[in-house]
Amino acid sequence: MSEVVITVGDRSIRTINQEIQAAVADGHAVCVKETLSRHNLGIGLPAGARVRFEGSVGYYCGGLNSGATIEIGRDAGWGTGEAMASGHITVNGYSGMSVGASMLGGTIHVKGDCGPRCGVAMKGGDIIVEGKLGYQSGFMAHAGRIIALGGAGTSCADALWEGQVWVLGDIESLGVDTQVVEPEPEEAASVEQLLAGYGLDDSAHDWRKVISSQRLWYFESRDANAWLMI
Amino acid sequence: MCGIAGRILRGYGAVGNDLVELMDAQAHRGADSTGFAVYSKLCETGYKLRLMGFSRAHLDSDLDEFAHILRAHGADYLSEPVIDDSGDRHYAVRMLISEPADLVRWIDDADLIADRIEVQSLGKSLEIIKDVGDARAVADKHGVREMMGTHGLGHARLATESSVLPTASHPFWARPFPDVAIVHNGQITDYYSWRKRLQQQGYRFMTQNDSELIAVWVSDQMSKGLSREAALDKSIDAIDGVFTFMISDTQGIGFAKDRFAMKPLVTVEDGGELAAATEEQAVRRVVRDECHVINYDGPSLTRTWTVGPQRAAA
Numbered sequence: 001m002s003e004v005v006i007t008v009g010d011r012s013i014r015t016i017n018q019e020i021q022a023a024v025a026d027g028h029a030v031c032v033k034e035t036l037s038r039h040n041l042g043i044g045l046p047a048g049a050r051v052r053f054e055g056s057v058g059y060y061c062g063g064l065n066s067g068a069t070i071e072i073g074r075d076a077g078w079g080t081g082e083a084m085a086s087g088h089i090t091v092n093g094y095s096g097m098s099v100g101a102s103m104l105g106g107t108i109h110v111k112g113d114c115g116p117r118c119g120v121a122m123k124g125g126d127i128i129v130e131g132k133l134g135y136q137s138g139f140m141a142h143a144g145r146i147i148a149l150g151g152a153g154t155s156c157a158d159a160l161w162e163g164q165v166w167v168l169g170d171i172e173s174l175g176v177d178t179q180v181v182e183p184e185p186e187e188a189a190s191v192e193q194l195l196a197g198y199g200l201d202d203s204a205h206d207w208r209k210v211i212s213s214q215r216l217w218y219f220e221s222r223d224a225n226a227w228l229m230i
Numbered sequence: 231m232c233g234i235a236g237r238i239l240r241g242y243g244a245v246g247n248d249l250v251e252l253m254d255a256q257a258h259r260g261a262d263s264t265g266f267a268v269y270s271k272l273c274e275t276g277y278k279l280r281l282m283g284f285s286r287a288h289l290d291s292d293l294d295e296f297a298h299i300l301r302a303h304g305a306d307y308l309s310e311p312v313i314d315d316s317g318d319r320h321y322a323v324r325m326l327i328s329e330p331a332d333l334v335r336w337i338d339d340a341d342l343i344a345d346r347i348e349v350q351s352l353g354k355s356l357e358i359i360k361d362v363g364d365a366r367a368v369a370d371k372h373g374v375r376e377m378m379g380t381h382g383l384g385h386a387r388l389a390t391e392s393s394v395l396p397t398a399s400h401p402f403w404a405r406p407f408p409d410v411a412i413v414h415n416g417q418i419t420d421y422y423s424w425r426k427r428l429q430q431q432g433y434r435f436m437t438q439n440d441s442e443l444i445a446v447w448v449s450d451q452m453s454k455g456l457s458r459e460a461a462l463d464k465s466i467d468a469i470d471g472v473f474t475f476m477i478s479d480t481q482g483i484g485f486a487k488d489r490f491a492m493k494p495l496v497t498v499e500d501g502g503e504l505a506a507a508t509e510e511q512a513v514r515r516v517v518r519d520e521c522h523v524i525n526y527d528g529p530s531l532t533r534t535w536t537v538g539p540q541r542a543a544a
Contacts (some may be wrong), residue, residue: 038511115527116529130524153528
């Protein structure tokens with residue numbers, strides 16, 4: 001697959017995204033240079049697209065991804081991969097707040113730390129964070145897995161639904177309505193199989209799996225203790 | 231969803247131009263109004279003063295009354311007022327004044343005509359320029375790109391809970407503390423209770439804007455003996471709401487972020503130089519090369535940055 005180089009600089013993001021889409025439609029891989037942390041790069045890319053952003057990107061990079069493979073060379077701003085349906089996004093550095101927000105499927109792989117509310121309201125897919133999860137990560141996640149290899153910050157998995165937060169290392173504090181459970185062997189095997197696909201299988205894993213304790217699911221307003229929990 | 235920015239240069243330079251770039255890149259965060267706080271060379275005597283008048287038809291008489299109040303407090307103009315009356319309804323004035331015998335009492339009296347003329351900044355170094363419109367419009371109208379200095383703040387406002395007026399724009403001067411300014415992205419939910427308590431201490435607010443309150447709150451804490459760092463730390467628990475604000479004085483810039491981590495701040499900090507903004511892409515307007523970017527994304531954060539010793543040589 002030949003590679004087309006596109007330079008962002010001060011040009012309009014609409015033009016850049018049209019050029020990326022055109023190159024992808026013609027069967028090219030794309031390298032995007034001089035990204036300057038600009039917002040909304042690589043939105044709505046289709047299956048089979050291979051797009052690499054050199055440097056850092058701003059908000060919502062790879063949002064609405066529908067099967068593309070996207071690599072971000074350095075850091076990413078807020079909302080990376082927001083509402084993506086499928087495909088794969090790699091962030092080689094830090095990923096800002098709400099990475100994978102409302103994502104439906106696919107995988108996001110963050111090699112550094114991530115900001116607050118990683119995977120907020122996600123509805124499927126996997127987010128792998130080699131570093132530490134930010135504050136309140138997994139907030140109200142409906143489904144899917146967040147897998148952190150470097151611990152988690154405060155209020156981890158706050159108000160979780162059926163999503164799961166898997167953590168190696170310290171969790172500074174759990175969010176409301178959560179519990180840490182022992183994973184089933186086949187669940188752990190599934191997580192470790194996923195990690196192995198990213199070359200992350202070289203350590204003995206002592207997982208802490210955080211799930212909802214479901215007290216807020218069936219909230220009873222006359223339950224004083226439930227109010228205190230909030 | 232406002233946008234804020236801060237800039238510290240290694241030395242005396244074109245800080246106005248950098249602030250305009252930082253805010254132009256964030257114009258989409260709110261183009262109701264834009265403002266800048268610029269710290270330039272210190273006055274050896276007196277103060278730099280910026281004010282806004284609201285009736286061009288009464289410009290001469292209102293300025294006469296302002297001068298009369300100033301002289302009644304033992305001060306006077308050190309330079310002729312420079313008047314920009316190109317606005318549709320309001321006009322802006324810049325002047326140098328000598329020091330009133332009692333600054334607090336003078337500003338109290340001067341504020342009696344605040345419905346016609348409002349003092350928007352006062353300081354040995356600080357000048358606040360703000361108006362309705364986006365960064366380019368305000369910068370072009372008021373010559374902000376040409377302003378030289380060591381550091382400053384910028385703000386793009388998406389008006390929510392107070393009017394779209396030049397006077398309701400950021401930055402706010404921490405009345406009556408010379409040289410203190412603030413920009414704020416967020417919302418203070420216990421605004422009225424704090425406003426009442428501060429008014430009972432004698433402070434006066436010119437707007438219904440919660441950001442104006444934070445500037446006075448922090449300055450009040452510092453006047454009672456807290457360091458800037460301690461006052462910022464205290465603000466996180468004392469003030470309720472979602473906020474990231476930056477406050478500045480002649481010594482530098484500080485910021486505080488609330489417990490809920492809702493409002494971003496991104497910085498590049500390199501050898502005494504600071505570029506800070508709500509969005510990283512704005513910072514990259516003034517730091518083009520790939521660089522180490524710090525995301526202050528977590529909850530309950532504060533930080534201060536001081537202007538370097540090179541300032542003394544400016």
